[in-house]
Structures are given as C-alpha cells and as structure tokens.
Amino acid sequence: MIWPTHWCEMQIVYLNGRSLQLTWREVQAQFRHPLFVGMILMLELCIVLIGPYDHLLNFDALQLAIFYAVAFSSVTGALYLALYICHRRGWRAYSLFTVTFGCLAATLCGLIAALVLGAPMPTVRDMALVTGFNLVFCYLGEVIQSTFVIPRVLADLRGRPQKAVLAEFLASEAGTVQHPPAPVASMSVPPPTLASLPPEITALKAARVTLFGLSFVTRSICLIVAEEHYVAVILNDGARHLLRGRIADAVAALPPDLGQRVHRSYWVATAAVAAFRPDKPGAQLVLITGQTLPVARPRLAAVRAWAEAAAGAEKPAGRKTKTQKAPQRVPPVSS
Numbered sequence: 649m650i651w652p653t654h655w656c657e658m659q660i661v662y663l664n665g666r667s668l669q670l671t672w673r674e675v676q677a678q679f680r681h682p683l684f685v686g687m688i689l690m691l692e693l694c695i696v697l698i699g700p701y702d703h704l705l706n707f708d709a710l711q712l713a714i715f716y717a718v719a720f721s722s723v724t725g726a727l728y729l730a731l732y733i734c735h736r737r738g739w740r741a742y743s744l745f746t747v748t749f750g751c752l753a754a755t756l757c758g759l760i761a762a763l764v765l766g767a768p769m770p771t772v773r774d775m776a777l778v779t780g781f782n783l784v785f786c787y788l789g790e791v792i793q794s795t796f797v798i799p800r801v802l803a804d805l806r807g808r809p810q811k812a813v814l815a816e817f818l819a820s821e822a823g824t825v826q827h828p829p830a831p832v833a834s835m836s837v838p839p840p841t842l843a844s845l846p847p848e849i850t851a852l853k854a855a856r857v858t859l860f861g862l863s864f865v866t867r868s869i870c871l872i873v874a875e876e877h878y879v880a881v882i883l884n885d886g887a888r889h890l891l892r893g894r895i896a897d898a899v900a901a902l903p904p905d906l907g908q909r910v911h912r913s914y915w916v917a918t919a920a921v922a923a924f925r926p927d928k929p930g931a932q933l934v935l936i937t938g939q940t941l942p943v944a945r946p947r948l949a950a951v952r953a954w955a956e957a958a959a960g961a962e963k964p965a966g967r968k969t970k971t972q973k974a975p976q977r978v979p980p981v982s983s
Contacts (some may be wrong), residue, residue: 658670658671658740658741659741660675660731660740660741660743662790662794663743663790663794664791664794665876665877666794666876668798669880675735677801679728684801687789687792691720692716695785700778700781701762704768704770704774705762711765711766714761715761715762715765718757718758718761719754719757720754722753722754723750723753724750726750726754727747727749727750730746730749730750743790743794748783748786750786751779751786754782855867855903857869857901857903859879859881859891860892860897860898862889864881866902867906867919868883868885869881869882869884869902869907870884870916870917871914871915871916871920872898872915873895873913873914874894874914877892879891879892879894879898898915899915902915905918906918907920910933910942910943910944910951911941911942911943914941916935918954918958919958920936920937921954921958922935922936922959923955923959924943924952924955924959930945931943931951
C-alpha cells in the first residue's frame, strides 16, 4: 500500500470558531486559488468605492492605484508571513492574531507609501480612525473567507465535490452527519480484497464501527485528531472525515486492541506505528507515513512499551535477528 504524504502539519483557528488542520502546501495553494484572489479584489473594490482615505490623500487616479496596490499586497504578504512563522514554530495559527498582524503591517506600509507619494503626515486621531477601519474590514474579510471561501477552496485542493464538502460541513455543524462516501486515493498497487484474505482475518477486516453517525471499517482507521469541537478521522487511504464530537467518545467506541491514545489530541492505530523516539524535550511517536506526534508525559511508559511492540511486530517474517544463528551445514562423508 502506498501511504499518502499530505498529512496535517498546522492548525488554523478562525474567528467563527472553526478549526482546520491543513498542510503547508494547502495553505500556500489557498493564496493562489482564484476564489481567494477574487475575494481580495472584491474587498479592494469595496474600499475604493467607500473611499475612507480620500480626505487624507488627495491623490489622482495613478497615485491612488499605486497606494491601494501597496496596501493590499502588503496585507496579503504579512498574512502569509504570519502563517509561515506559525508553521515553522509549530504554533496554532489563530486568525485573531494573524489577521491583526497583517492589518497593522498593511496600515504601516500604506502610511509609508502615502508619504512617499506626497500626502501630508496624518494626525494621531486620523491614524487611529484609519487603523480601526482597517481592522474591522480585515475581520469582515476573514469571516467571509472562513465561512464561504475556504470550504470551496478545500473542495478543489482535496479533489472532493464542492457540494459534498459543504454538505458534510453543514451536517457536522447541525450534529447530523450524513457524509457521502470518500473517494479512495489512487494507488500504484491495488489493495487486497476481503476474498483474498485468510478466513480468520476476513471477519476482523470486515468489522465496522460507527463514530458520530458515520460507519467505518475498523481496520481502515489510521489516526484520530481532536480539533476544537470536532474530530478528524484519517483513514489508511488518506481520506479525512471531519466530525463534530469529542475524541474521548470516539476512542471509547473503538476496540481497545486497535490502537492507543498517545496524547489528549491524538489516537493512533497500532498498524500505523513505525518507531518511538524518546527525545529530550518530549517523546515523539513516528508513524509509517513519516509524521511525528507528541506523546503526553503521563502516558509515556505505556506508549513506549506499546510502540516498541508494534514496531517490532511489523518486521517481515523470516528476517534473522542478532540472537538467531543460521543452521550449520554438515559436509557429506566421502566413502
């Protein structure tokens, strides 16, 4: 089986309370997506029509075009920089702070551009009013993005139909999850079917579990991640289901021998464990996909014993260990 590499790398918490787990590639792709670019252009057009800075600038059309180009490019660049810093540091990216950082950086860049283009130095009162307007407008744009733009962008990035992603999100918000079947990721080697498995494994593979109204094949679950008021169930083929609920309830519904909860935010299937890494800052669990997860300190001893046993069980049969010796061949006796 070819394991996917598009695993979650950073968490973004929006103003409306929605939390998403995204890879950095998905974050980058959002800035180039036509819907995101169209939203920025729409907001820029609204500001041009409102004209909150006209009484301070007194610019002609060319100067206004340069001023707005600097302002909007700087807010997008500052927002990208804030998300990149959160990604590199492993922090949660809260929109309240990333949007505020982008807005203040754009306000400063806009002030510098206005002074260079010949505008008079504004008073403290004027700067306070302009900054307040910019903050309100940026927060409005963030709400539009997180509510209407992001679901449609993710539908394109993850190869899901837009209606399916929107229906899944609305159903999870209402607490009645009725998800369409997730598409299976393309594989170079087709997965084995139940008919090709031994009889003693067939029943185990066919067992199903219901999590928050959605039925899964038990052995297909790889990772469960807590995301604020939601739970992300990640399958072996890379399919990802965002369900409204608590990770404790999901773990309680799973068979105890299927995996283990290694952190308050993570449950891992035994088959997905590659190694246990006892780093000094904090132990980490390495998955066969290459992803690393933190291990909670109170669970350290139990997770270490479980992970080492799981990693050892995945060694191919017939492989000689250091304690095994190859049988000695006795030479024939000549007559």
